[in-house]
Amino acid sequence: MGPLLFSIAINPILQSLTSELILGYLDDLTVGGKLSTVIDDYGRVQTMASDLGLQLNEMKCEVVGFNSTTCALPQVFGKFILVEPSRGELLGAALFAGPRLDELLDLKVGDLKRASDRLRLLHSHDALLILKNALCAPKLLYLLRCSPCFGNTRLSDFDTALRASLSVITNCDIDDAAWIQASLPVGDGGLGIRSVAALAPSAFLASAASTRLL
16 A cells, blocks of 8 residues: 555645646656746745655756757755756656667667577477567567667677577578568467567557657
């Protein structure tokens, strides 16, 4: 019940803010908008949180949106960490295409390669089920829906590693035609091993469409 009670306790703080963007996930709060409005909301959060016995750890807070070479950070955010927009991240998802998104995708590619080496130790059927249901598209779906991954070359690297792992598990040479068929749903004669490069545009568009009213 702890997370629920905490969220209920700080909900009045979120309701009182006036910034254009207001997001709260447990104790991770994000506001965005005009600088003057964000500064006012920051002061309001400090005051209302103090009334609840809570205190912001300014050393862990971040400001995203200022270019460190052309803009000076407002004094009120003096202790905050300045993050370039291209390295901005929210709840594990990169906000923009750029270095941070590349790093997150590189981590996923590395995780898949490491897991693929271990799948060789399992029975082929078990390895195939794990690869399909846990290690391919499901591992990337959150990033695909939240970040503009489409067109990123790391997705092709992920697919290449996925295809190589499938080839080892099935003991078959997966050529281009076989890879296309393997990417089809089981009901259509495939294995349901989704190509993340092909999935990325529709995943992001579906997420954007479902949140359009926000």
